[in-house]
Amino acid sequence: MAQVFGDSGAWTFIYDEMKQIGFQPEELSDIENFLNKEKAKLTSEDELEVQLLQKESLRFSKQMARLDKKYQSAISVSKEKFSSQIEMSDLKIKRLQEPTTFFKKILRKWQIAKEKRNRKGIHKRSIVFFKQLEQKKNSLQVKLERVHQKNQFQIKSKVKNTKRNIEFLEKVQTSPEYFGAMAERKLIKNLSSLPDEFYVFNDIHLALKKAMRFDEKWRRSAQIDTLVISPAGIFVVEVKNWSKTFTAANDYHNPYDQVKWAAYLCYKQTQTKTREIIAHTGHIPQKPQKSRAKVLHLNEVKNYILWFKDRLLTKDQIEALAIEINTLSDRSPFLNW
Structure with a gap:
């Protein structure tokens, strides 16, 4: 079993909102x-x-x-x-x-x-x-x-x-957070069955000390839905659970831009091979030609990560990288999947 840190960001938001009016849900x-x-x-x-x-x-x-x-x-x-x-x-x-x-x-x-x-x-x-x-x-x-x-x-x-x-x-x-939590928690559950040496971080925030210019925009931080550390490097996963109607409305942040920046920021801070994944449940905007993101259905993410057999990181390096990510994102493990 992989070591899982954190929970779905969308779920955390929902939980906090519900707790304020007296509800304490454990599951969706x-x-x-x-x-x-x-x-x-x-x-x-x-x-x-x-x-x-x-x-x-x-x-x-x-x-x-x-x-x-x-x-x-x-x-x-x-x-x-x-x-x-x-x-x-x-x-x-x-x-x-x-x-x-x-x-x-x-x-x-x-x-x-x-x-x-x-x-x-x-x-x-x-x-x-x-x-x-x-x-x-x-x-x-x-x-x-x-x-x-x-x-x-x-x-x-x-x-x-x-x-x-x-x-x-x-x-x-009916909120975006609810559908987001459904997808994010499903992915977390799937990835929790990765081998023991894998680390899965959820809802992490990475930031630079100073803003930098990236793709014609000034940026400083990134929110990452799920980040996986494996022997083959780091996988940054952007999770989307959008309906066909929502996708067609074109009123959203570009997921390809989000995952590209998040992966770059992760690489810049860790100097480790980083790959981009967009995990979806059925509807996603068309992939731009220059995008390096791998677009996968939610159920395909785990096997895609396991497909990479090259060992770029030793067990000690993986553990050190996990500590570094945990420190950078200021997260503590609290889930037992």
């Missing part, structure tokens, strides 16, 4: 399992949501009815109270206006004026009271409505989170 198939569970969860949550919302609406309606009943009762009692006070005042005024002696009439004139002021005060107090009562009722109504809205939001949030998870998982399943 876990994504479909998570999706099915979330969909089943949504079905039961939808039913529960309807029940809880109905229950909440009923609770809110009862509270509003109680508040209105209490308000109407307070109005009725207060109206009766103020009406009684006004009636008493009117009765006093009427009595004071009854025929009497001249001197008493003069005295009562002052008492009548005082009682009329009292009656007017009762009327004003009633207006203020009923206004305050209405304000209090409106304030309580606003509080009840806020609690109702908060409860509705909390009920809906649970389903909303599940729907968001479903949308996220469905988006992952």
Whole structure:
């Protein structure tokens, strides 16, 4: 078994994205399992949501009815109270206006004026009271409505989170990273069965201290999907899992340019024979005439690497080169394929 370092770069990206929202997949198939569970969860949550919302609406309606009943009762009692006070005042005024002696009439004139002021005060107090009562009722109504809205939001949030998870998982399943991870992990699994002296590095990053001019572009670093160290030298593999539609759209980085630069950078840093491979699953842009890349189906890569029988590197040189690549790419082995 070959010694495998690292994992699919596309898979690492997917894993990190999923971990942020609470999922920790171990395999690509876990994504479909998570999706099915979330969909089943949504079905039961939808039913529960309807029940809880109905229950909440009923609770809110009862509270509003109680508040209105209490308000109407307070109005009725207060109206009766103020009406009684006004009636008493009117009765006093009427009595004071009854025929009497001249001197008493003069005295009562002052008492009548005082009682009329009292009656007017009762009327004003009633207006203020009923206004305050209405304000209090409106304030309580606003509080009840806020609690109702908060409860509705909390009920809906649970389903909303599940729907968001479903949308996220469905988006992952149609993303370029998902299809890339499928191909990259399949290749890693195939290459892991190479002989013991082979080393397989995945998702490595090589960089120069300074940018250099290469094919009319300034470049400094390269991301390599898979790099294999063998007795015959180094193989730099660019993995593509593109659909026919995606390839025809012509909206992508040129894989031949990518692998050419990556292979050159690898050679420049290791001074070891380096070959270029583009591994695909069925659809790939037409190979340029000057390209030295070997275009292979994913399943052909392993046998192609084994086809080279020339031993350019000894076992010690292979191990030293593996340490150098591991250091350059700052990678640590963490897979056990």
